[in-house]
Amino acid sequence: GQQVMQIPQYQHVQEGEDFTTYCNSSTTLSNIQWYKQRPGGHPVFLIQLVKSGEVKKQKRLTFQFGEAKKNSSLHITATQTTDVGTYFCARPEYGNKLVFGAGTILRVKS
């Protein structure tokens, strides 16, 4: 199946700066999910987006689903050291399979 492409692979920001990661698919997605994995940890579910153009917020995190349902973004405002980790987008595939992107690694300098 088609994997989702994530960019950038890696970003190092100063604490207080904003951060954005993008997830792109060549095919239309039924939904897109975002997970966070802390260093040495396991993926933890953040959110699911289903509707075209959907925008959801969780405190300093803003998630968007594109109008064509082929791309998504995660934006973090005023990053903190607790935001460090790898952010994955994931799409469901035929059956009950969840396909993950390669992830964006976020490092925050304090």
Place this chain on the structure above:
Amino acid sequence: DAGVTQSPTHLIKTRGQQVTLRCSPKSGHDTVSWYQQALGQGPQFIFQYYEEEERQRGNFPDRFSGHQYPNYSSELNVNALLLGDSALYLCASSLPGVVVGYTFGSGTRLTVV
């Protein structure tokens, strides 16, 4: 607390050996999916078990096999280990037919030497 329990946490094996990893799903979940996560990569789907049967399989060789017990716990077996099998093995549980909000265990870090 992830709610999904995996054992062991770390394991070192020699090439050619066999390994069994274990997973107990979150209470109320009866579907278990196994993923392999190589260093610096996203989790790759190995297979999924529901009602004690393998329901779906990813692009992994037959050396990777599994089992699910009546209490929904699951095992992942890997035979004839290769150096390339070194990875974090993650178990995720969910409700049947639900492909959202997977709950992952802390994983088993397998090193093949």
